[in-house]
Amino acid sequence: MKIRKAIIPAAGYGTRFLPATKSMPKEMLPIIDKPTIQYIVEEAVKSGITDILIITNSQKSSIENYFDRSWELEGFLKHSGKEKELELVKSISNIANLYSVRQKEQKGLGHAILCAKSFVGDEPFAVLLGDDIVDNDRDPAISQLIRAYEKTNSSVVGVQRVPFYDLNKYGIIDPVDKTNTSLVEIKGMVEKPQENAPSNYAVLGRYILTPKIFELLETQEPGVGGEIQLTDAIRRLTEFEKVYACEFSGTRYDVGTKRGFLEATVAFALKRDDLKDDMEDIIIDRVANRKMRK
């Protein structure tokens, strides 16, 4: 079955980015001049997704507003003859069929996904985390996972290798065959292992899931951090269906962390014709100044 729908969970509190996230969703933090969530929506659209559900909460209406028409602003831009800006603003509201639902209590990522049950119905769907940007212009990460789904007809989690000291930050897969990770069946997954991680491949914000996951999420007990973990439900899914891991290519930025946000800002500026020279100058000046002060 074709993957048409995607879920973007964006209802977390974003405590690692306080105080900015006190009144501003972290998904709206701009990487230069575009909110994080727009990069993610664009990745889904480029991959053939037509319907996107964003999981929000009562503090995140700025996300819904951003993808809506802005009649006042459009009127102003039209009146001022700013045609280019007008087209830009209008295009954002036509990007895809966008929907939103509120997660009423922040009980974890698994619980956020469960909020999408009636939107998804009985078909496989994509999940793209609202604070994970994967940069790959030629072949978006979720497109790579969709192809893996089409090959296996099974759920697929997107993985990349992470350093040993970071294994306790992620969901880590337990592959059936440890020698071939480009597309490999998994027999389990562990959320944030403190020791004895089953591999060094972490699930990094991209998934294709079958609707069976909802049945499991409905009965999922809280796990690490007292949250209903998607990882735990996927581990149970392997008892009923095959689940695969696909090592995707692309540079992934966890923009929910300050370091990841900085890295993404620098990398995207260096990719832009209108900004790369400025960004290079800034970096060179700063590094030279720092060396002189030492």
Ligand code: UTP
């Ligand atoms: P994170 O753990 O990275 O997000 O969840 P967080 O809880 O917002 O951030 P910190 O840890 O406090 O800094 C991964 C994704 O799942 C969403 C988040 O919005 C993020 O996109 N999420 C998390 C929900 O939608 N609901 C939740 O209850 C928890």
